[in-house]
Amino acid sequence: MQYNAPKPPGSPRLKSTVPDIDNAHRAAVTALRDGRLRDAHQLCLQILQADRRHADAWFICGVIAGQNRQHAKAVQVLHNACSLAPRRAEYRAELAKYQVALGRPRQALESARAAASPMPRSSATLNTLGGVFSHCGEHARAIDCYRAAVAKLEADADSEAGPAERAELYFNLAVSLQFAGQQEEAERRFEQAIALRPDYFKAHSALATLRRQTPQHNHLPRLEALRGSARSAADRLHLGHALAREYEDLGEPARAMDCLDWAKREQRAAVAYDFAAQRRVFDSLKSTFDANSLAPAAAGCASEEPIFIVGMPRSGTSLVEQILGSHSQVFAAGELPQFPQQVAQLVAGGDGAPAAAELDAASVAAAARIDPAELGRAYLEATRPRTGHTPRFTDKLPRNFLYLGLIHRALPRARIICLRRDPMDTCLSNYRQLFAVRAPHYYYNLDLQTCGRYFIEFDRLISHWREALPGAVYELSYEALVEDPPTQVAALLAHCGLPWEERCLQFHRRDNAVATPSAAQVKQAIYRTSVGRWRQYGDAVQPLYELLREAGYYA
Template sequence: MKDLHTSATEARQLDEAGRLLEAKSYQEAHALCLAVLNANPGSARAYYLLGVMAADHGGHRKAIELFDRALAIDGQHSGALTQKARSLIARLERSQAVDMANRAAALQPEDPFTLVTLGVVFSRAGLHERAVPFYAAATAARPDDPAFHYNHGAALQFIGRMDEARKAYEACVALAPNNTWALSALTQIRKQTPDDNELPRLEAAFEATSADADDALRVGHALAKAHEDLGNADDALDWLKKAKAAKWAAIRYDPAADEALFATARHLAGALRGKSGQAGPAPIFIVGMPRTGTTLIDRILSSHSLVTSGGELADFGMALKRLSGTQSNKVLDQETLAAAERVDLSALGRTYAESVRSTLGLEGRFIDKLPLNILYAPAILAALPDARVICLRRHPADTVLSNYRQLFATRFPYYDYAYDLEACARYYVGFDRMVAHYSEVLPPDRFRQVRYEQVVGDIETETRALLDFCGLEFEPACVSFHENTAPVATASSAQVREPLYTRSLARWKRYEAGLKPALDILEAAGCLDPDERSPK
C-alpha cells in the first residue's frame, strides 16, 4: 500500500527531522519521527528516517527492519531501498545489497544523499565502474560537500582515471583544507619532489587534526610517504611512529589471537588433507601478507584473456561463517576457522561460488586476491577441488617494513599488528611458520609460493610458470600488465599502472638503523640471515 495521507504539519515535522538528522541531532530527529508515527502509522518517510538513524549508529539489523516497514508502505521509496542496501553491505551481505541498490538505481533517484550512498554500496561491492556515475551525479547536485568529492576521487582512482581523481581530491581540499582523507590520497597517487610536494599542507593539517587518532594516522602516513619520496628515510620512520602512536595506545591488540589463528590453520592443513568437496569452478586465490606483490600477480594473471579479477573478496570467509553457525561477532576467529574441519565441504564450495557469481557475475577462471585468505588455504583447497592458491612471499624485512608503512582500514582489526614495528615482525614469524607447514602438507600442484623478487627479476619466466600452474597458455599481454585497464581498489592502484620497476627491492636497507628491533626478532626466529645486515 502507499503512504497514508500526510498532513502539512507532519510534512513540516519530517522536513525538520531530516535537517536535524543531517546535523547529527539524532535525539531531536528521533522524537519528531515518533510524533509523526503516533499520528500517522502509515508514514514511510518517518520509518525511513528512523532507519537512517539506526544505521548511523551501527544498528544495521534494526535499520533493515525499519527500511522494510517503509518499503511495505511505499515499495518505490528509492531512499529506503538504497539505505537498506547500505546496511546489507555493512553486514557483508553483498549479493542482497547489490540487488537492492540496482532496484533503487532503476528508479532514477535525484536526491544527492541517495546518489552518493548508491556509489558507496557499489564501491564496497567491488563494482567501481558502476559507482562512478552515482558519485558524479551526487557531486553535481551538491558541489559544496567535500566528502562527495573525496568519494568521487577514490572511485576514479580505482578505475585508473588518475587526473580526474586528483581534481576531485583537490576540490575536496579546497572546501575542507584539513580533510585528511583527500590530503593523504593526493600524496599517495603521485611522487613527491623537492619542487612539488605536499609537505606544507600536510604539516599544517597534522598540527590541526592530530588530536584525533585516525586523522593522525592518515596525515602522518602521508608525511612519511612524502619524506620517503624525498629520500629522507629517518624522517619517514619518525613520522610513521608519530602517526601510529595514539592508535596503538587505543587498540587492544592481542598477539595470542593471531598465533591461535596460525596454529588452527596449520592444524587444518593436516586435518583436511585428502578431503574434497565436489568439482566446480576453478578460482585462483592470490594470498599472503599484504604489500608483498599480490596486486602485481593479480594484474599479470588477469591480463590473460580467460581470467577475470574479482578483487579482494570476503565471500569465502562469509560462506564458512554462515555454514559453521559460530556465534562470535567476527567473521574470522579461531572457533570459526576450526569449524572448517566439520562443515560440508561441497556446500562450502557451492556457497562461495554462488556468492561471487550472483553478485559479480564471476564464473570460469577468476581471481580472488584477498591476502587474508591465506588462513583459509587448507579449507579453500578442500572445498574447491579445482582451485589454485598462489602465496606471495617477499624478503622478510621488506615485508615487515611494507606492512608497517601501510595504512590499513582502521575498522578492520585483522591488521592491527601493523601499528607497531615489533608486532609486525612477530606476526611475520607466525605467518612464515604457517606457510612453511602448508608447503609440506598441501598439494604442490594446487598450492604454490611465489617470490616477489623473482617476478621482478624475470617477469616472463615467472609469468610462464604461474600460467602453467593455473593450467593456462602463455599470452604476451600478461607481461604487459600495466596496460590492463581493470579497476584496482588496493593500495597499489597507482603503482600497478606503471611498467615493472625495481625501486621497492631491498627497500629495508634504507631504513636499517630504525628497523633494528624488528630485524632482531626476525633474526632470532631464523627468518633473516644475519649476514644480510650491515656490520654492527
C-alpha cells in the same frame, strides 16, 4: 542504544492515535538530523501505532537501526519502507548500503540499480549509491553517481550541504577516479576537497600516493603546517602517512620513519592490539586443520572458477592478480571479502554476520564443522554478479591465507597461489602502508616489531599448509617474478591450468580499475626497485633485522 524494530506494516490503523502525524514526522526528521536517535525512534513508533503504512517512519527506523550497526534489522525495516514506496530512490539506496554491510553484493546491486533508474535528484542519495557501486566493484557507475552528485551541488547555490558534505563528495569521486586510473582528475578532485576542508586528512593521505613527489612539486609545507590540527588518532594516522610518503619520495627515509612513529603512536595505544590472541588463532588453525583432517579432500563444491591469491599484504599479490587478469579466461575480481564473510555467517547460523568478521580461536573450531560443499556454494553465490562471466576469476584478499584449510575443503579444485617476499621488505612495506583504520586484522602494522612477529607466525602457518596440503599451494617468490617474468609467468599459468598468452606480460597496458593500495604501482611495468628497499632505512630497521635474524631468516 538497542533498537527494537516495530512490527511489519499491515492494514492502516485509525490515525487518531497521534493527533498530528505530520508534526510528529517533522519532529522525527529533525531529531534524526540532530543525532537524537532515541527521540526519532520514539516518534516513529508513535506514528506507526497510528499508521502502519507510513513509509517514511519505516525509513527513519531503518536508518536508526543502521546507525546502531544493527544491519540485519536495518535491511528488514528498509524492505518495509521500499514495499510501501517503491519509487523512493533514497529508500532503496539506504537498503543497498546495509545489504553491502551484510555481505550481500548481489542484492545490494539490485537495490542500487533500481534506485539509480532514473538517476535520483538528491546529491545525498547519489553519494550513497556511489559508495554501493564502488564497494561492489562497479567503479564506472560509482563515478557516474558521484559526478551527478557534484554537478547538482555545484549548480545549486542554495543547497543546504555544507563544506564538509561537499568535500566528502569530491573525495569520494576522487577515490573512484583513482581506482579507474584517471589520476589527473583524481588529483584535481582531492584538491577541491581540501580547499573546502583544509583539515581533511584522508584526502591529504590519498593525494600523497597519487604520484611520486619531487623537490619542485610536493605538499610538505602544507602537511607540516597541519600537525597541530591532527587531534584524533585517525587524523594523525592519515597525516603522518602522507608526510612519510612524501619524505620517502624526496629521499629522506629517516624523517619518513619518524613521521610513521608519530602517526601510529596514539592509535597503537588506543587499540591495545593483543598479539598473543592473534598467535592463538594461528595455533588453532594449525591444530584444527592438520594433515589428517584435510586428507583426503572433503566432498566440497566442484567448481574450479576461483584462483585464490594470498600472502602477506604488500608481497606482490596485486601484481600477480594483474598478470592473471590479463588472461582472456580470467577476471580480476579484486580483494573479495566473501570467503571470510560466508565462514562467519555459517558459523553464526544465519546471515546477520558483519562484513568484516574476525577469526578467533573459538570460531576456528566452529568453522571446522561447516559443511564444505555448502560453504563453497555460498561463497560462489556471494561473489555474483561480479564473477561468473568468465571461466575463472581471481580473489586477491591477502588474509585468505588464514582460510586455506577451509578453502581446500570447500573448493578442492580451486587454485591457490601464495606470494613470498623477503621478510625485511615485507615487514617494512606493511609498516609503511596505511590500511583501513578500523580493521583489527591489520592492527599488527601499528608497530614495526609486531610486523616482524606477525610475519614469523604467517611463515609458520604457510609451512603448515605446505605439509598438510601437499601440492595444493603454489608458492611464488616476488623476487624471482620481477627478476625473470617470462619464466615465472609461464609456470604460474601452468599451475592455474591456463594456456600461455603473451598479453599476461603486458598487464600494465590494460585499461581496468584496480581497487588496492598498490593501484599506482601495478599500472607500471614490472620493476625491481622494491627489492632490498629495507637497506635504505639503516638504524631504524635494525631491531627488526635482529628479530628476524634470531628467528632464522638471516645468517
